[in-house]
Amino acid sequence: MNIKRIIVAVLLCALCGVKLGAQTYEELIQQSYDYADRGDLPAAEQALKAALHREPANRNNFALLSNLGTIQRRLGRRDEALTSYTAALGLQPDNKLILSNRAELFIERGETERALADYETLLRVDPADVEARFRRGVLYVELKEYMLADADFEQILARDRDSKLGRLGFALLDKARGNYADSEAVLTFLIGRDPDDLRLYEERAELYFLMKKNARAMADLRRVFAGEREPSAYLYILRGKIRLAQYEKEAAATDFKKALDLGADRAEVEGLIKMTY
Structure with missing residues (x-):
């Protein structure tokens, strides 16, 4: 041994x-x-x-x-x-599934740099792993490393110009850069092509919230909650924010408390709950 x-x-x-x-x-x-x-x-x-x-x-x-x-x-x-x-x-x-699972766990724990390290290992093991490259690109977007994100998404599209993940990556990048109209156009196109992908509705709901199109955001979230067996803490936070913007304070507070039960950051959520008083 x-x-x-x-x-x-x-x-x-x-x-x-x-x-x-x-x-x-x-x-x-x-x-x-x-x-x-x-x-x-x-x-x-x-x-x-x-x-x-x-x-x-x-x-x-x-x-x-x-x-x-x-x-x-x-x-x-x-x-x-x-x-x-x-x-x-x-x-x-070098097990790809376990590396991917641990990277996702690091993201849930807010440990972005450690998640990036696991995706780096995944891409060293398999440079053609589109999912790992997409997820690394998304982390770069969250870190505002837009040039690095652009490079990852462009590399995905270089392999397949019709790649859904490549197009989605650029929609997320446009959203982060404030190019809301471009992001909406891509997300709506992708939903038209794949209407059962709940992730697309979730991303568009967040975009609509940023655009202050709250009725549309809530319509997309209704689709997500209807299809998700175990909605994430983030989804409850997003719906709570939209309800808060629509002056539905009691319903918003219920969503925020559910997010706490699911392990959301306590300081962030308690701040949101105070806004419902």
Whole structure:
């Protein structure tokens, strides 16, 4: 057993302080799937931990750790999810799915630079990974590194001039630069071409809010909430802001409180709640 595997095995012992039944490693994994299919995520988590504890040096544990991290993330336990994803990458440092999941977790935690580092690794492993390049470009937009974002989105379109992600990237860039009419035109075109993509409605709703077209923004958000099984904290914040602009203070406060329950930044949301008094 090499030193990396020993270190990860020790970490697994720390992660997996659970009582073990008589099930085998494979049975515990199957049990975790069964629990997850039934929506019992805490039980699925415990079954995965038991499997990891049963065989802490199993070469397939990277997949279990990745699944464990995703479950913990869905349960709102981001610190534990980060530990699990990082342990999984200790076993498979270039695994694209795990790198992508950890990058998304870093974004949720507000750790943009660490997310960028994971996307850099993804693009080193696979320079043709369009999704990773798009997501890195979006982070550059948020950091106001518009030239770098432009380069990423242009590279996507250089590979495929009709790429939805490339076009969406430039719509987001236009929105950030205040070119609202151009951004609206691209988003509306993309929605016409792919009317079931909820991300497009979410982005256009935010754009309409910035344009003070609140009725249109709310119409797009109704479409998003109708289709999303688990709306994000950001969606509740956005809808709350629109309701606040429409003087629906009680409804706005309800949205902001729901965002808090989903792990939104407390300082930001409490400031918004004060505006509903």
